[in-house]
Amino acid sequence: MSKSTNTLIALIAGAAIGAAAGMLYAPDSGEKTRKKLKKQAKKAQKDIDAQARKTYAQVSEKASQISSTVNSRATELRGTVGDRIETALSSASYKADDAIVALEEKLEQLRMKNSQLQKPNSVKEGIKTASAKVNI
Secondary structure, eight states: OOHHHHHHHHHHHHHHHHHHHHHHTSSSOHHHHHHHHHHHHHHHHHHHHHHHHHHHHHHHHHHHHHHHHHHHHHHHHHHHHHHHHHHHHHHHHHHHHHHHHHHHHHHHHHHHHHHHHHHHHHHHHHHHHHHHHHTO
16 A cells, blocks of 8 residues: 555544544443444444545556556567567578578589599599400
8 A cells, every 4th residue: 555545544543543532531421422433433434435445446547557568568578579589580591591502512512522533433444444445
């Protein structure tokens, strides 16, 4: 509760206690005093009920504001997180494409190197074949 609400409740309680004490020491008859006490108690109850309703309305309003703020912020964050995820996925996709291109280039280089390394063997085979034809 807020400080003003606590102060108001304390003031009402103090007034009710003071009124009751004053009536008990008043020179009225017992029946009259009891009626006054009953009347004062009902008034205090109405005041407390009114204050409770007012406080409930204030708390409800504040809770509604907080809920609205939280929902708004959550929506913002959802959008921000979604954008970041999309950016990260897009970046990862580009990096994967770049890696594939680099691997394909490296594979082509290795194939060329392999074919160069295999040519002397085919030259040797060609020489063997040619010499075999000559020896016939």
